[in-house]
Amino acid sequence: MAAFELRDLVKAYGKTRVIHGIDLIIPDGEFVVFVGPSGCGKSTTLRMIAGLEEVTGGEIRIGDRVVNEVDPKERNLAMVFQNYAIYPHMTVRQNIAFGLYTSRLSKREKLEKVEAAGALLGLTPLLDRRPSALSGGQRQRVAIGRAMVRDPVGFLFDEPLSNLDAQLRAQMRIEIKDLHRRLRTTIAYVTHDQVEAMTMADRIVVMKDGHILQAAPPMDVYDNPVDVFTARFIGTPSMNIVPAKQTNGVVTLADGDPSVLAGVRPHDLLVGSEIAQPGLTLTGTVTAVEPLGPETLVHFEIAGQSIIATAPPHGGVTIGSNVTAKAPRGQVHLFDAVTEKALGRA
Amino acid sequence: MAVTDTAIPTPLPFARIKPGRIVLWTILFIGGMLMITPILFMFSTSLKTAGQIYDLRLIPQNPTLANYVEVLTEGQFLRWFLNSAFVAICVTASNVFFDSLVGYTLAKFRFRGRMFVFIAILSTLMIPTEMLVIPWYLMSANFGWLDSYWGIMFPGMMTAFGTFLMKQFFETVPDDFIEAARMDGLNEFTIWWKIAMPLVTPALSALAIFTFLGNWTAFFWPLISTTSKELYTLPVGLTSFAVEQAIQWEMIMTGAAIATITTLLVFLALQRYIVRGVMLAGLRG
Ligand SMILES: Nc1ncnc2c1ncn2[C@@H]1O[C@H](COP(=O)(O)OP(=O)(O)OP(=O)(O)O)[C@@H](O)[C@H]1O
Numbered sequence: 001m002a003a004f005e006l007r008d009l010v011k012a013y014g015k016t017r018v019i020h021g022i023d024l025i026i027p028d029g030e031f032v033v034f035v036g037p038s039g040c041g042k043s044t045t046l047r048m049i050a051g052l053e054e055v056t057g058g059e060i061r062i063g064d065r066v067v068n069e070v071d072p073k074e075r076n077l078a079m080v081f082q083n084y085a086i087y088p089h090m091t092v093r094q095n096i097a098f099g100l101y102t103s104r105l106s107k108r109e110k111l112e113k114v115e116a117a118g119a120l121l122g123l124t125p126l127l128d129r130r131p132s133a134l135s136g137g138q139r140q141r142v143a144i145g146r147a148m149v150r151d152p153v154g155f156l157f158d159e160p161l162s163n164l165d166a167q168l169r170a171q172m173r174i175e176i177k178d179l180h181r182r183l184r185t186t187i188a189y190v191t192h193d194q195v196e197a198m199t200m201a202d203r204i205v206v207m208k209d210g211h212i213l214q215a216a217p218p219m220d221v222y223d224n225p226v227d228v229f230t231a232r233f234i235g236t237p238s239m240n241i242v243p244a245k246q247t248n249g250v251v252t253l254a255d256g257d258p259s260v261l262a263g264v265r266p267h268d269l270l271v272g273s274e275i276a277q278p279g280l281t282l283t284g285t286v287t288a289v290e291p292l293g294p295e296t297l298v299h300f301e302i303a304g305q306s307i308i309a310t311a312p313p314h315g316g317v318t319i320g321s322n323v324t325a326k327a328p329r330g331q332v333h334l335f336d337a338v339t340e341k342a343l344g345r346a
Numbered sequence: 347m348a349v350t351d352t353a354i355p356t357p358l359p360f361a362r363i364k365p366g367r368i369v370l371w372t373i374l375f376i377g378g379m380l381m382i383t384p385i386l387f388m389f390s391t392s393l394k395t396a397g398q399i400y401d402l403r404l405i406p407q408n409p410t411l412a413n414y415v416e417v418l419t420e421g422q423f424l425r426w427f428l429n430s431a432f433v434a435i436c437v438t439a440s441n442v443f444f445d446s447l448v449g450y451t452l453a454k455f456r457f458r459g460r461m462f463v464f465i466a467i468l469s470t471l472m473i474p475t476e477m478l479v480i481p482w483y484l485m486s487a488n489f490g491w492l493d494s495y496w497g498i499m500f501p502g503m504m505t506a507f508g509t510f511l512m513k514q515f516f517e518t519v520p521d522d523f524i525e526a527a528r529m530d531g532l533n534e535f536t537i538w539w540k541i542a543m544p545l546v547t548p549a550l551s552a553l554a555i556f557t558f559l560g561n562w563t564a565f566f567w568p569l570i571s572t573t574s575k576e577l578y579t580l581p582v583g584l585t586s587f588a589v590e591q592a593i594q595w596e597m598i599m600t601g602a603a604i605a606t607i608t609t610l611l612v613f614l615a616l617q618r619y620i621v622r623g624v625m626l627a628g629l630r631g
């Protein structure tokens with residue numbers, strides 16, 4: 001087991017820089033999830049840690065060793081790929097055993113380890129099958145099994161669940177989390193699914209355009225996003241952002257040049273509830289109503305901008321009507337109108 | 347019984363055949379006959395005695411296996427057969443190994459001069475064999491390779507076509523497999539041998555079949571590069587039935603029949619590996 005450390009890490013393909021000098025320390029045993037939009041450099045970062053991609057600048061340490069020039073196989077990391085990449089010409093047993101390719105264990109010990117990993121992942125009855133006779137979730141478990149048998153110093157996952165259906169994904173999320181609890185191995189996990197990030201991570205690393213915007217525990221990112229992008233990226237539905245001004249502690253919609261941007265999460269913006277001293281009040285015409293069961297999402301338009309608020313389940317809000325939605329004080333996030341950096345709450 | 351018999355009028359089996367089909371089938375049938383007739387005559391002649399060969403009946407009047415016995419026991423036929431097999435197997439193994447090694451390197455590694463090497467290999471495809479025979483001969487003469495197994499084999503030990511074919515196939519092998527193997531700790535050679543090669547078995551079998559058949563039937567170069575009868579390959583040896591005394595058609599046909607049967611067996615043994623779609627099973631879906 002080991003900590004990972006990225007120092008001023010840079011990656012360029014030819015003249016195009018895709019990673020712009022990121023710094024990150026992943027302590028031993030931590031489960032870190034990289035999130036960000038497509039193309040922001042998550043996979044590239046992970047692949048540099050793995051050793052599959054050359055480092056253009058900066059430094060990667062695993063434990064206390066600089067690994068920039070170290071071959072993947074010398075790093076003792078295990079990786080699970082988005083496409084699983086289990087070898088189609090081998091049985092499940094052989095696939096898992098391949099994780100032990102470099103180990104010096106005796107043949108019997110290897111077999112035992114493979115059996116144990118298979119049992120842990122519920123693959124025992126499938127050990128002699130070929131990948132072509134497995135379901136997507138089973139293939140994914142084989143890939144995890146191959147990564148697991150080796151006792152690597154860390155696991156790297158690159159969107160391992162993105163090819164599974166929603167139900168299986170929810171199940172595998174719990175299984176991987178559970179695996180981490182038992183093995184306590186450092187994990188770097190890439191996803192663009194913010195639910196995965198929120199539910200699995202000890203710490204979320206939000207990336208954009210080759211930069212790290214924020215690295216913090218999930219609830220910290222949710223409660224105190226550092227900028228508009230992070231605020232909108234984490235949490236579904238996304239946070240509402242409106243141009244605003246702040247006078248005497250009260251936030252109101254800006255009519256001219258906004259001095260700040262006000263952000264409020266749909267779950268904090270309530271329709272039809274009496275809040276004595278709201279931090280923000282928005283009134284507009286309803287354009288859509290989405291009853292979700294425990295609550296109803298109300299979409300309304302205000303000065304040409306679409307806002308999402310929450311109403312009680314049987315609120316009786318109809319399309320075309322006017323609604324007023326209020327957010328309690330302390331739940332309104334303020335951002336600089338120009339830099340979009342967080343300024344605190346109101 | 348009687349009720350069920352008449353209740354369901356079964357349509358005539360030919361009722362649904364369209365006229366276009368009949369034309370198509372006729373053409374295919376004629377084409378098939380044209381191709382198979384010489385082969386049938388070869389087998390038929392091999393069962394005839396020397397006196398019957400100009401009797402063009404397809405089924406011989408008194409079929410006999412005497413020719414086979416004679417060909418296989420007398421003369422050097424068996425030796426030529428083994429020579430051919432040895433040469434074809436060695437050249438095939440060499441092609442399967444080296445063509446795919448180079449093809450893999452060209453497909454999966456990015457290095458300076460990669461395109462140049464690739465184009466250089468491809469451009470040799472444009473040179474006809476006839477033009478190469480004289481340089482080959484001079485080269486063999488200088489190195490003392492004439493009239494030896496190596497002399498017969500060396501021009502074909504690696505081919506541009508095979509390299510090109512394998513490169514194209516290796517390009518379809520997803521990089522994920524190779525990277526997964528790298529993470530598992532395999533070295534580059536082992537990755538090629540244990541991971542990439544099994545994923546292109548269809549291409550390897552196709553290459554093996556083509557190479558084997560090409561060498562099994564090769565005539566021109568083996569004829570030129572060998573002088574001693576012990577080194578003749580089967581096609582070269584068969585022609586010697588024609589130059590001694592008179593042309594012994596029944597003997598030539600018997601030898602050719604044996605060669606053809608071998609070809610068929612090799613093809614049947616290898617073609618079952620030409621199954622497509624093995625590769626995708628390790629990926630999603
Ligand atoms: N081989 C390459 N050559 C040039 N540019 C590349 C190469 N590989 C990746 N890039 C670029 O690097 C950037 C980061 O790519 P990366 O694959 O890390 O994104 P990602 O965050 O993993 O996205 P996704 O969520 O879509 O997987 C992208 O803009 C991509 O176009």
Ligand SMILES: [Mg+2]
Pocket residue numbers: 042043044158
């Ligand atoms: Mg990616």
